[in-house]
Amino acid sequence: MSQSRMMQRPICLVKNVCGSLEVCKDAIEVLNGINEPVVVISIVGLYRTGKSYLMNRLAGQQTGFALGNTIESKTKGIWMYCVPHPSEAGRTLVLLDTEGLGDIDKGDSQNDGWIFCLAVLLSSTLVYNSRGTIDNVAVEQLHYVTELTEHIKIRSPSSQAGADEEEEEDCEFVRFFPSFVWVVRDFTLGLEINGKKVTEDEYLDFALQLKKVVNKKNNNYNLPRHCIRSYFPSRKCFVFPSPASPENMGRLESLQEQELVPGFLEATGHFCEYIFVRSAVKTLKGGHRVTGKLLGQLAKIYVETISSGNVPCLENAVVALANLENQAAVEEALQVYKNGMEEVKNKFPVTLNEFTSEHQKLSNLATSEFMKRSFKDEKAEYLKKLEDAIYGHYVILTDENEIASEKKCRELFEDLSCDMSERLKNGAYSQPGGYEDYCRDRDAIIALYRKEPNKGVRAEAVLNEFLNERGPEANSILYADKKLTENDRKIQEEKEKAALLEQKCKEEEEKRIESERMREAEQERQEDRMRQMQEKFNKEMEQQREEMDKAMDSKLKEQEELLSKGFKEKAELLNEEIKSLQKEKESINAGGIFKDYVMPILATGADLLSSLIMHKSIAKGLKALKGK
Template identity: 40%
Template sequence: MWCVPHPIHRNCVLVLLDTEGLGDVEKGDRVNDSKIFSLAVLLSSAMVYNSIGTITQDAVDKLKFVGEITELIKVRTGDIEDQEGLLSRYFPIFIWAVRDFHLELKIGKKRISADDYLENALKLKTPEKSPEEKEYNELRNRIRMYFGNRKCFVFCTPTDSNRQLKELEQLPDEKLEVDFVAQSSFFCDYIFRKAEIKKLDITVEVTGNRLGKLAELYTEAINSSNVACLEEVVVSLAEKENKIAVQEAAKLYEERMKTIPLPTETLKDFLDLSTQYEEEAREIFLKRSITDEDQKFLQEFTNSVKTIKTEFSFKNEEKSREVCHALIKKHSADFEKALAAGTFRRRGGHKYFKKILKAIEQLYDKEKGKGVKAEEVLHEYMTSKRADEITIIQKDNALTQKRKEEEVEKSRKEMEEMRNRLKQLEEEREKEKSSEEIANLRMTVEQLKQKLEEGEKIWNEKLEQVTKEKEREQDLYRMQGQNNQAKKYDAQIRTLGREKEDKGFFTRLSNNISSLFRKWF
């Protein structure tokens, strides 16, 4: 394996997988060839098959286990009538590279392209007169069925010097045959432009991490049960990937929340930062999660975020309380000493008590960095002084009895107003938190819908591409007078048409998102 930056696509890696050749005499194991070939098919988005000299019957025969590929690979579990038709949409581009090609590209006297040369090699013998001819045709039918996107390149010998052939990898281009360099450039350019990003289940891009897991899952499936089921592999990989998606996204959110200096000045400051970090975490989750059809892992992610947010919200409030209590203690220290000494229990003491209490409030209000519990802690402190105030009123001989009663009643009303204000503050906080949570949930639903639309677009483009390949194949058979073979594609083309209309998985997913939306709101 070689991994290099992709020459065309930014932020992509070109992975080159080199497998052992087919028909290795040392192994002499056809089963081994089948497994190697199947693994290469499953892991690649473009597969290059090499042969030397010309496309001979022997070179085609080395692909004879392609006819048995349904014994090693299937798309879905259960008894599916047309596994062959389904497989072609998941298979890579098939590129036949003919090395050391010395012939002219001609059929009779007519010049042809390399692609025409390959198609001519895949023509059927008609009519079939013997079991050998039937086997000859069957292999070609399978190759054409599975690999609708085919390409052929022919290469001349890179150099006439045997010595240079031994040092080929070290030779600069100017030491090689001009035609060979041009052919190689054309070949590479085709791979760079036409080989798509490898996708799992058509819509999910394969990352390096996923490629490693897929290699393990496919190899294990082929070796243990002799059948690699794409549907089962997707389910298995999705379970692993979605768990990691939840963990990574929740971890990022928690790490970001730890950077918030506590206490925040206002609840809005806290919620704005929380929303920003939740968006970052959600982006990671949605990017990594795959085929979360029931949205089980999405709900797990949102619940994790909610738990972490609640924890940090509590810490924010507690830190605010701690700061506010310290400030109250600082500004009320002399007042508390005077209160304990009975300084205010004298004539005119109530007026003096109110003046000092107001001064404490003003000093407290000027302080910065009190946080979300600033008003609440102040009200709690002022409320706690009401009993002392009533006692001071009763001891203040400057007040008439009627005035004392009025002041006590006024103090009680103020205390009740403070209690109501505290209750109002709590309700406003909960409403602000709820509004922020609803806004984030709505954003989650919108991004889910966007991801669904993007997946559906990719799906439709793939179905359209496969449909064109089937129609092209059907036309080729008709041109060659193989009407019976052409008819085999009718059902597949109709199935593709129905899938484009029904949208199966995407319809179910859309319904599940709508159900989740109703549940949340």
């Protein structure tokens, strides 16, 4: 069961002590226990504006995040509350309540900027909470959005072509930023513009309209509005009346629903329903869905980057996260293979068919487990690591199975030959007719040996060795048997040679069948792995297309609004961005890189099979030399 379902109260995710940010280990442990996708809702806004109360409503709790009833800010850093998603099974709702911006006790706007930046980076929906109206003062208080280009980079400097691309990087924010929801608390005005009733969203769009005349004053006026319109893929607005009478505001946490203003309850219901239905799973650059475990790692990466004095970079974070997750995916998948093969090992010796079938089944299962967790393994580096590790373990088990088989077969011959050895010792075969008795006893042993089940892969080879080891003994008895004529001896000698040759052929045929079965098993594994890789590739391409579609829809909507307001030049600039996105989407649809992705793995599989066959041949050759 996910730890989110056992979380009784919010805990601190990011400490903020004297302007220094630090991730809390307890919160990371909670997130590490959440392996399902997360929908992350962050709330930001000026301190003492009722953010915590709203987050408690989303959590379905009367209490939770500390509210406070004085002018002192109660929330420091970023606090986290993980609860089961109320309408989506298999998802966790992660609520992040951030420290109030503009706290007079702190007096550090840069620190506020980093808190705002983390809220943007970690969430799938960003809620901005303010009071009164959305006027110029309210928009200017959201100046942190204009600083995001300084606090967030899309690509690492090494991957950028030059300064021009770096300056235009903010055009790509819309692809990776969360949805934006503006909540206006204690709203007392009528929703009217020029005497006409408007919706909450129309009210927000009106407040974010740009001024056409180009001058410094209008540029300053337009900047935060342009950033909100350009950076976030969607915008939504909710207005709330005051929740209770002034005398009851100080005990908001203890008020029953019937004591709250009906209009406030209605607005809260609409807000919560929108968040639950419309807020998407948090995704990374490239469209990969984020689990609780990944969210914890992401928080650590971003906070450590900020604390080191650097600027968080989405590309670097995804690469770092992918490396961590892919290595963990290799270890987890390898353990699946090892655990399964341990059960096979407990049955050693087993036949080649049983051994290769289990290896094939478990290696496919391991690949499947790897695919579930891995992402952005673009050069199949980690998948090859898994293949190498599985191959190494397979070789070890192959040798152990052969050793177990050889040991069992030799012990079986030892047990079956006890009486015959005793008769040899007593000279029973040294009498006339002794060779016939010797052959009868030896053939009886071979017949019993063949009937014995579960001898394993070395059965024919050990039988061949047994016959060769007994050869000099048989010849000695043959030539000592005075009952036989010289012609009889020659006939029997030829029979002995023929029997040895026949057994040798059986052993060689067994080796041929073994190699052929290994090739067939490897081919089946390759086909299954190819299918899994194609499915993984298609899924990742679909995620990237969804990312592109979301960005393009946002750009097209913004372009339409700009054209309707007469901003033709700005609309044309957006057209270039839309064309760029369309071109990138077409390259994704082409999907030509799958061949480049899959071929190294297929080559690796063929190499590993050849290495295994060669390993077995060398091992048997050394054994033969040792025997001589």
